[in-house]
Amino acid sequence: xxxxxxxLDTVEPETAKPGQQDSMAKRPPKPxxxxxxxxxxxxxxxxxxxxxxYVSQGVPTHLDELVRRLxxxx
Amino acid sequence: MKLDPAIRDQVLATVxxxxxxxxxxxxxxxxxxxxxxxxxxxxxxHIDSFQPGTNMPAxxxxxxxxxxxxxxxxxxxxxxxxxxxxxxxxxxxPEQTGRVEFEEFRGALAxxxxxxxxxxxxxxxxxxxxxxAAAICxxxxxxxxxxxxxxxxxxxxxxxxxSVDDFGPDRATRAVLAGGGRG
Numbered sequence: 304x305x306x307x308x309x310x311l312d313t314v315e316p317e318t319a320k321p322g323q324q325d326s327m328a329k330r331p332p333k334p335x336x337x338x339x340x341x342x343x344x345x346x347x348x349x350x351x352x353x354x355x356x357y358v359s360q361g362v363p364t365h366l367d368e369l370v371r372r373l374x375x376x377x
Numbered sequence: 378m379k380l381d382p383a384i385r386d387q388v389l390a391t392v393x394x395x396x397x398x399x400x401x402x403x404x405x406x407x408x409x410x411x412x413x414x415x416x417x418x419x420x421x422x423h424i425d426s427f428q429p430g431t432n433m434p435a436x437x438x439x440x441x442x443x444x445x446x447x448x449x450x451x452x453x454x455x456x457x458x459x460x461x462x463x464x465x466x467x468x469x470x471p472e473q474t475g476r477v478e479f480e481e482f483r484g485a486l487a488x489x490x491x492x493x494x495x496x497x498x499x500x501x502x503x504x505x506x507x508x509x510a511a512a513i514c515x516x517x518x519x520x521x522x523x524x525x526x527x528x529x530x531x532x533x534x535x536x537x538x539x540s541v542d543d544f545g546p547d548r549a550t551r552a553v554l555a556g557g558g559r560g
Contacts, residue, residue, distance in 0.1 A: 346532050350482070350502050351501070352482075354502035356479070358393045366392060366417065369418070370388050
């Protein structure tokens, strides 16, 4: 089964820089919570497992034929 | 119009992941297939706007994501109310995780705001860079990072995954932080 490369383990939450304005500017931003590495890894594992299960379903014939048919039309 | 075979192969190669993205967003296989079909028809109708040599998956994901946001977002409640029935239509069952764990994770993912869900899937499962994910979602890279982080934190809470960082706050402190000062 194909396993997708992901970038989940390198997530670094970006906090608002001083002077940045947005629609929530009047409300003080909530502090970003950093997950522990094990929790990050577990969520990444569950997410990839779910996604790869969907990928492994293959493609319904009608979708595959749709692209192939259009590829053959003049 | 005859599709260049190389372009056609790129499209075909992207469809399984595109469909997985659609299922992850919709929580419904039939709707996901409709979304993929609509995406392919739209992409092929505008194939001249695709620059050969650029990122075909990102281009297709962008189209699908925009279609989902514009036409399917109104049905979000159905995703949140999904009862897991759709998973029974899967041809093969989850391999690396058990069925119960799979269902719990799918249910938790469906509870995320759609912008957090799509960011997490694009970066954490579809394999896009933060730059690509930002381009697909039409937002800043920092926004994607923040959405991914919030999505993971929320999932950890929903799934009762211990999210204590070695150098971070303990669970009680996190609960207070996550509450945003309520009460």
